[in-house]
Amino acid sequence: MKWHQAHTTWFFETFVLRPFLPDYKPFRDEFRWLFNSYYNSIGEAPPEKRLRASFSRPSLDQVLAFRSHVDEAMERFFAGRIDDDAARRIMLGLNHEQQHQELMLTDIKHAFFSNPLRPAYDVNPLVETRDVSPAEFMWHRFHDGVTELGYPIDSTNCLDFCFDNETPRHRVYMEAFGIANRNVTCREYLEFISDDAYGSPEFWLSEGWEAVRNNGWRAPLYWERDATDSTGWRIFTLRGWHPLSALLDTPVCHVSFFEADAFARWRGCRLPTEGEWELAASGSSIQGNSLDSGRLHPAIASGEGIDQLFGDCWEWTASPYTGYPGYKPLPGALGEYNGKFMSSQMILRGGSCVTPASHIRATYRNFFQPATRWQFTGIRLAA
Numbered sequence: 001m002k003w004h005q006a007h008t009t010w011f012f013e014t015f016v017l018r019p020f021l022p023d024y025k026p027f028r029d030e031f032r033w034l035f036n037s038y039y040n041s042i043g044e045a046p047p048e049k050r051l052r053a054s055f056s057r058p059s060l061d062q063v064l065a066f067r068s069h070v071d072e073a074m075e076r077f078f079a080g081r082i083d084d085d086a087a088r089r090i091m092l093g094l095n096h097e098q099q100h101q102e103l104m105l106t107d108i109k110h111a112f113f114s115n116p117l118r119p120a121y122d123v124n125p126l127v128e129t130r131d132v133s134p135a136e137f138m139w140h141r142f143h144d145g146v147t148e149l150g151y152p153i154d155s156t157n158c159l160d161f162c163f164d165n166e167t168p169r170h171r172v173y174m175e176a177f178g179i180a181n182r183n184v185t186c187r188e189y190l191e192f193i194s195d196d197a198y199g200s201p202e203f204w205l206s207e208g209w210e211a212v213r214n215n216g217w218r219a220p221l222y223w224e225r226d227a228t229d230s231t232g233w234r235i236f237t238l239r240g241w242h243p244l245s246a247l248l249d250t251p252v253c254h255v256s257f258f259e260a261d262a263f264a265r266w267r268g269c270r271l272p273t274e275g276e277w278e279l280a281a282s283g284s285s286i287q288g289n290s291l292d293s294g295r296l297h298p299a300i301a302s303g304e305g306i307d308q309l310f311g312d313c314w315e316w317t318a319s320p321y322t323g324y325p326g327y328k329p330l331p332g333a334l335g336e337y338n339g340k341f342m343s344s345q346m347i348l349r350g351g352s353c354v355t356p357a358s359h360i361r362a363t364y365r366n367f368f369q370p371a372t373r374w375q376f377t378g379i380r381l382a383a
């Protein structure tokens, strides 16, 4: 948590204050490389990523003092005239910080699960606020045709924000397709497990089958055997352990791309492409079970329209992460923010129950390596 706090602070110091505030004095010179994440063009190499979580120094007090120092300088900066380039960087810094707020919760969940005491982040258990019967599975059909994808950025307005990888807006031709009205539930995923899908190579991509065998995957991350529950499983949440029987109609989450893809094959379907997902989401308002709901876990689908597009779980798509036609990374070191990761990762859409609502858009492209499971990642089917 100290690292996230210091690194988001570092972002404003490095990309806003040092270049744009003339009399700015950096807090500590070594923080320039200590809290860099992955920007190679900035100079001295940052510490190894796997060691970040184990630094006992600088202390929390020092990290908070660094934050106050940068906050005060930002206040001074805001008092003067801010040019468009600086304003765009501040917008990026704020969106970057929102990404780290989400990562803090997914890291806390993983750290608490790795702790033998298995503590709860929030000790109040999940309660269903409404008596919902889960939405029946349905297909929503879309005709073939030419559509536009990507964010229509207004380049004359420095406060109009999207990440560089969401541009340029461009045309694509899509065949007719169907997309599911909701996410795959734990109940449906339990059938996949009970059918010995984890032991059946025919459902898996080659790398996925290798991951199943090497990691001993038999269920999503955070599922554990529990003989006291009728399902035989319990799930670790940010609100501690819950029997699977109480969560059967909620979306399955913390599955890898390989598991999402194997589930779709097992059901005789496939995952949506990112274009199909974006077209399906383009008419929807950004409502859903996001961080703002305070639930901190995916919730049962309500049953209206195409549900759960925003919030609940990031949805794995069948699309590899590449640049759109005509894509240009931001100039300078900030070009490393998104552009250099365009290999060996898959696109996810829609945000999760720990994504701030003001952070997500229909055009938003998240990306992770296909074996990643510690984010709130789930499944929507397409055909």
Ligand SMILES: [Fe+2]
Binding pocket: 007, 037, 096, 100
């Ligand atoms: Fe970062």
